Amino acid sequence: MSQHSFRDTHAVCTERFAIELPSPDELVIALAGNPNTGKSTVFNALTGMNQHTGNWAGKTVGSAIGRFRHQEHSFTLVDLPGTYSLLSQSADEQVARDFICFANPHATLVVTDATNLERNLNLALQVMEVTDRVVVAVNLMDEAKRKGITIDFVKLQAELGVPVIPMTARSGEGLNELKEMLWKVALGHVTPTPKLTTYSEQVERAVTALLPQVEPLVSGVLRSRWVALRLLDGDESVLQALEQYTLEHPRLFSTGDVVIPS
Amino acid sequence: MKQGQIQQLKNLMQNLQQQDTTDLRDQIVSDIYARTEEIVTQTVMLPENKAQHEFDRRLDNVLTSRWLGYPIMMLMLGTVFYLTIAGANLPSSMLADFFFWIEGYLTTFFLWLGTPAWVHGVLVEGLYRGTAWVVSVMLPPMAIFFPAFAILEDFGYLPRVAFNLDRFFKKAGAHGKQALTMSMGFGCNAAGVIACRIIESPRERTIAIITNNFVPCNGRFPTLITLATLFMGGAIGLAYGSLVATAVVVGLVLVGISVTLSVSWLLSKTMLRGIPSNFTLELPPYRKPQFGRLLIRSVYDRTVFVLKRAVIVAAPAGIATWILANIQVGDASILQHTALFLDPFAQAIGLDGYILMAFILGLPANEIVLPILIMSYLSTGAMTEMSSLVELKNLFLSNGWTWLTALCMMLFSLLHYPCGTTMWTIAKETKSTKWTLVAILLPTSIALSVCFLVAQTVRFFGLV
Amino acid sequence: MEIIPLPDLLIGERARVVSLNATGAQRRRMLDLGLVPQAVIEALRKSPAGDPVAYRIRGAVIALRREEASLVMVTRI
Numbered sequence: 196m197s198q199h200s201f202r203d204t205h206a207v208c209t210e211r212f213a214i215e216l217p218s219p220d221e222l223v224i225a226l227a228g229n230p231n232t233g234k235s236t237v238f239n240a241l242t243g244m245n246q247h248t249g250n251w252a253g254k255t256v257g258s259a260i261g262r263f264r265h266q267e268h269s270f271t272l273v274d275l276p277g278t279y280s281l282l283s284q285s286a287d288e289q290v291a292r293d294f295i296c297f298a299n300p301h302a303t304l305v306v307t308d309a310t311n312l313e314r315n316l317n318l319a320l321q322v323m324e325v326t327d328r329v330v331v332a333v334n335l336m337d338e339a340k341r342k343g344i345t346i347d348f349v350k351l352q353a354e355l356g357v358p359v360i361p362m363t364a365r366s367g368e369g370l371n372e373l374k375e376m377l378w379k380v381a382l383g384h385v386t387p388t389p390k391l392t393t394y395s396e397q398v399e400r401a402v403t404a405l406l407p408q409v410e411p412l413v414s415g416v417l418r419s420r421w422v423a424l425r426l427l428d429g430d431e432s433v434l435q436a437l438e439q440y441t442l443e444h445p446r447l448f449s450t451g452d453v454v455i456p457s
Numbered sequence: 458m459k460q461g462q463i464q465q466l467k468n469l470m471q472n473l474q475q476q477d478t479t480d481l482r483d484q485i486v487s488d489i490y491a492r493t494e495e496i497v498t499q500t501v502m503l504p505e506n507k508a509q510h511e512f513d514r515r516l517d518n519v520l521t522s523r524w525l526g527y528p529i530m531m532l533m534l535g536t537v538f539y540l541t542i543a544g545a546n547l548p549s550s551m552l553a554d555f556f557f558w559i560e561g562y563l564t565t566f567f568l569w570l571g572t573p574a575w576v577h578g579v580l581v582e583g584l585y586r587g588t589a590w591v592v593s594v595m596l597p598p599m600a601i602f603f604p605a606f607a608i609l610e611d612f613g614y615l616p617r618v619a620f621n622l623d624r625f626f627k628k629a630g631a632h633g634k635q636a637l638t639m640s641m642g643f644g645c646n647a648a649g650v651i652a653c654r655i656i657e658s659p660r661e662r663t664i665a666i667i668t669n670n671f672v673p674c675n676g677r678f679p680t681l682i683t684l685a686t687l688f689m690g691g692a693i694g695l696a697y698g699s700l701v702a703t704a705v706v707v708g709l710v711l712v713g714i715s716v717t718l719s720v721s722w723l724l725s726k727t728m729l730r731g732i733p734s735n736f737t738l739e740l741p742p743y744r745k746p747q748f749g750r751l752l753i754r755s756v757y758d759r760t761v762f763v764l765k766r767a768v769i770v771a772a773p774a775g776i777a778t779w780i781l782a783n784i785q786v787g788d789a790s791i792l793q794h795t796a797l798f799l800d801p802f803a804q805a806i807g808l809d810g811y812i813l814m815a816f817i818l819g820l821p822a823n824e825i826v827l828p829i830l831i832m833s834y835l836s837t838g839a840m841t842e843m844s845s846l847v848e849l850k851n852l853f854l855s856n857g858w859t860w861l862t863a864l865c866m867m868l869f870s871l872l873h874y875p876c877g878t879t880m881w882t883i884a885k886e887t888k889s890t891k892w893t894l895v896a897i898l899l900p901t902s903i904a905l906s907v908c909f910l911v912a913q914t915v916r917f918f919g920l921v
Numbered sequence: 922m923e924i925i926p927l928p929d930l931l932i933g934e935r936a937r938v939v940s941l942n943a944t945g946a947q948r949r950r951m952l953d954l955g956l957v958p959q960a961v962i963e964a965l966r967k968s969p970a971g972d973p974v975a976y977r978i979r980g981a982v983i984a985l986r987r988e989e990a991s992l993v994m995v996t997r998i
Contacts, residue, residue, distance in 0.1 A: 479944075482949075483948075486949075486952040487957040487958065490955060490957050490960070517965075517966060521969060524969075526968075620968050621968055623968060623973050623986070624968060624972050624973075627972070627986060657946075737951075737983055737984070738984040739981055739983055740975055740982040740983070741981075741982075742982075
């Protein structure tokens with residue numbers, strides 16, 4: 196399965212999502228997370244005053260674009276609406292899903308709340324099904340400490356298969372480590388290998404049965420396993436989005452005519 | 458990707474849907490949760506005691522309590538307004554003093570340059586004075602209100618408000634999250650309208666969009682606060698002036714909330730009929746607000762943003778008003794003619810022709826209604842210099858104001874049509890001419906009726 | 922064990938989710954909140970007006986209106 200598709204992040208961001216990128220070398224990072232995880236604090240900590248609220252794609256609550264520099268590189272951080280899931284079809288969730296799926300950001304940062312990983316990892320697992328280039332930030336470490344919660348980060352990283360950075364955004368703790376990791380993942384110096392969720396037997400069987408039919412249809416645009424799962428889900432909005440994005444911008448999303456590096 | 462490929466995918470899904478896949482769908486979600494649980498069990502160690510939960514629980518026991526929940530809500534709202542009103546008085550008058558001290562020098566400068574009188578008129582009496590009033594009347598209350606409100610927001614109190622109030626919204630056929638979008642409306646109705654996207658059901662979202670206008674935005678607060686301070690606070694000894702003014706403003710907000718609920722109910726019984734959709738609201742843990750960052754962000758993001766917008770709109774409006782006030786047709790200016798024309802109608806709803814015209818000219822932004830009114834009054838030659846709130850009150854009194862005029866202007870400001878930006882936002886959000894028109898005409902007719910009833914009743918009983 | 926609709930759970934009681942009677946988008950939303958079979962749920966408090974009720978579900982506090990909550994079948998634990 197290919198991760199780095201040929202799809203041009205810059206072209207999609209500027210043409211479809213109306214996000215201005217200052218230079219062709221700009222690295223685009225999507226910022227996802229549940230509501231109330233301090234996601235905006237992470238956004239503010241990363242970008243400082245260098246941000247503005249945008250209205251990209253025409254429908255998102257207070258989405259913002261911010262910039263920061265690290266290792267001589269300029270990053271554009273796109274703050275997605277806070278969602279519990281990429282599955283449940285509210286406008287917010289679709290905006291988040293569509294950006295991660297179709298804008299092909301150089302990395303997706305999933306912010307989680309250290310005091311409530313049980314709820315938050317759900318979204319991280321879902322994002323990992325869409326893209327490999329995921330970094331998980333475990334925010335609010337100060338509160339977790341105060342509450343006496345301890346987290347085995349070595350193990351957590353091993354279980355997820357993607358980089359996990361503990362941090363406290365409001366004090367700036369872990370900020371540099373996070374920037375460093377985003378930089379590494381965005382440029383491919385670190386290649387995350389997500390450990391995907393293995394579903395129950397009946398689901399897996401159905402997915403396996405679907406894959407041969409789905410693979411040739413979506414390869415190069417979306418992960419076929421993820422699409423197969425959405426078909427089983429009956430999530431029509433995914434197909435609508437696929438139709439919308441690929442037909443409106445055929446140049447940006449074409450399959451079959453380009454060899455995809457794997 | 459081609460149409461044919463998408464069609465094949467659609468066919469695939471249709472085939473799947475013919476079998477019953479509910480089990481499969483539930484299984485997918487359950488499996489993700491099971492995986493999460495598995496990871497968390499292996500990596501997270503929870504402490505024995507649940508002190509934080511306890512703290513939140515105890516706080517919620519008070520803040521959402523059966524008996525104290527509502528009084529505390531009122532108290533919080535009241536405190537924020539009191540701080541805004543009491544705190545803004547002094548800096549407001551200092552700013553006004555400062556700007557009009559500068560104006561003296563500007564005038565001297567223009568005299569020295571020897572420019573024609575109309576240049577000085579347009580630039581100094583129109584542009585500069587209009588802008589100066591907007592800044593000195595609006596900046597201090599905003600610089601207090603926004604951070605104070607942001608603290609409540611950051612602390613996690615607003616979702617509790619939605620929790621406390623949901624029952625009423627449900628009765629009105631609306632969504633509890635409407636309480637959150639209303640909170641946003643306190644800052645700016647356009648922002649409040651955009652925030653309505655958090656409501657998933659189109660029916661309830663439309664209700665929330667149409668009624669958002671009934672919470673006074675930041676552009677209208679200065680009008681309400683100034684008038685309350687001048688005409689409701691001043692009536693009683695100075696010591697309690699701010700408290701009385703606060704009570705009046707809180708009362709107006711309550712009127713706004715009642716109208717919101719009534720109109721929501723009306724809409725959900727008529728044009729937007731339907732059953733209330735599902736409601737899920739998270740009550741996040743309480744968090745210690747980050748005061749420093751909050752202060753910076755709320756000043757930087759909201760105060761400066763709103764002020765910039767106000768000044769950008771106020772400046773040309775200042776020029777326009779000055780021109781209207783200074784072009785003579787026959788024995789009076791265009792402004793006077795128009796005001797005179799509007800006057801009989803305006804009087805019937807407790808206002809006067811100048812006030813009504815200020816509201817009409819103030820369509821682009823509510824921030825400029827009061828400045829336009831002041832400029833109009835000034836241009837009639839009642840007074841030449843402005844430097845304090847007392848003189849402002851004298852200006853109004855000399856134009857025949859009573860407390861009823863102030864009350865009606867406050868009510869009209871609270872209930873009338875949304876500002877230009879909000880109208881545009883509503884059109885964009887609803888993508889419907891019909892709903893945009895409803896959102897304009899409905900508040901306007903409510904404002905007219907309420908003001909008419911109040912004015913006629915008060916006059917009937919001879920209270921003024 | 923007796924299966925009851927969620928609103929019958931008294932404040933302070935805990936229960937395990939047995940099934941959801943919701944369909945479509947509503948079912949999806951509930952699942953996303955973590956209301957999957959076997960999940961533990963605790964009734965925390967009523968709104969001052971009696972409805973909605975706040976529940977603890979997977980570490981988060983979520984308020985549900987009576988109509989929604991009655992679609993969730995649970996057993997007390």
